[in-house]
Amino acid sequence: MHANAPVLRKAEFLNKLEAILELDEAALTGEEELAGLPSWDSLTLMGFIAMVDETFGARFSGKQIMACKTVDDLMNLLGDRVAA
Amino acid sequence: MSRSYVDAVRLAGVASAVPDRVATADEDATVFGGVEMAKIAKSTGIRSRRIAPDGICTSDLCLAAAERLLGDLAWDRDSIDTLIFVSQTPDYFLPSTSCSLHGRLGLSNQCAAFDVNLGCSGYAYGVWLASHLVASGASRRALLLAGDTGARNVNPLDRSARPLFGDAGAATAFERQPSAERMFFRLGTDGSGQNHLIVPAGGYRMRPSRQTAQSHPDADGNVRSLDQLYMNGAEIFLFTLAEVPGLVRGTLEDAAWAMDDVDAFVFHQANRFMLTHLAKSMKVPLEKLTLALEEFGNTSSASIPLAITARLAERFASGPAKVLLAGYGVGFSWAAAAITFDRPVVSEIVVVDTARLLERLASSESHLPECLRTPANEPVG
Secondary structure, X not given: OOOOOOOEEHHHHHHHHHHHOOOOOOOOOOOOEXXXXXXXXXXXXXXXXXXXXXXXXXXXXXXXXXXXXEHHHHHHHOHHHEEO | OEEEEEOOEEEEEEEEEXXXXXXXXXXXXXXXXXXXXXXXXXXXXXXXXXXXXXXXXXXXXXXXXXXXXXXXXXXOHHHOXXXXXXXXXXXXXXXXXXXXXXXXXXXXXXXXXXXXXXXXXXXXXXXXXXXXXXXXXXXXXXXXXXXXXXXXXXXXXXXXXXXXXXXXXXXXXEEEOOOOOOEXXXXXXOHHHHHHEEOOOOOOOOOOOOOOOOOEEOOOOOEEOOOOOEEOHHHHHHHHHHHHHHHHHHHHHHHOOXXXXXXXXXXXXXXHHHHHHHHHHHOOOHHHEXXXXXXXXXXXXXXXXXXXXXXXXXXXXXXXXXEEEEEEEOOOEEEEEEXXXXXXXXXXXXXXXXXXXXXXXXXXXXXXXXXXXXXXXXXXX
């Protein structure tokens, strides 16, 4: 891991996702299925892509993102950049 | 990456035309629900779009823009030796719509005319083509027509696409001028993105049929047929983030322009969320990001010239302006141009009276083949 790569704590990552999904803070645990979240749609997916780009300068393929089924899966995309 | 520059080419003028019918986000709300539409409009930034009624084509809009532009430029029609029509909604697959437009414009027989099948990147490609033809001496005066009636390709029940697209046509004129500032271009393609923005049927891969015309809901509940546009927003956004910052930075480097030197960034007007995210990540000051999609939606290859005529006329009149154009999307295809606009003619946007135009197209003076002329007062059988 590079010295200046931003690292977020899990709670911070979840807060960013909660903001995108317009949920209350601390509403998410990570185990939630994306398909079950009412506000998870193509627009919030764009918001997630933008957040990841802005926060980490990271980008993933469409395949990688579509393979995510839960909030934890989204988090695991970031690997070391989110401290569990 | 294709990189090039041209000298001694002047972009002499630009004009655009839109149909008079307006579709609003409120109307879309009756189909998709108010809360849903509010979310979509907030993300896309699109409040209204212009829609061409059945029977009106991109060519009609481009023609209106061209007539306005040629009048404002006072160009002799015989002096035009190149006509380029950029669109993915042509009148016909055969003949080229540029040939039809050549006839309708009354240009001389000593004029080359051809179509270019590109969308989001189409205008920037057209500027590259026209400029190089003039710079090489192959053309003396080139007229670039660009536009789309994209709204027509979309299923009315497709929430992912219907609220986005509007119709427009634009005309841009190029000629030789020894003192003109150098123009810089970068272009690229990634064909692996072909399926993310596509009308699958209707060409020769799959001919149109009763089956291809049948609508089906997808996993998100959006309804469309194979004859209609499919768009994967996430893939397109990922592509945009992967290619556009480098494209813009590279073109600015070629031109030796610092970010601060640029007077306006005019990008293909797809979606405000993507545009502002791009601008922020490239550190483009938001006040220099030209936006016109609120009023007109995504007009495909017309979106850049439409934004110029809607937002930059005053700035251009006051003196030379350094502008970075960038179009990117369907294909995937992309192109950027660094152009110093030196007080070009910027025509007032033409609003086409579509009812009157439909009457003219149905009349015996119409250029249309007889089989396509529906007399205005004949009952539809």
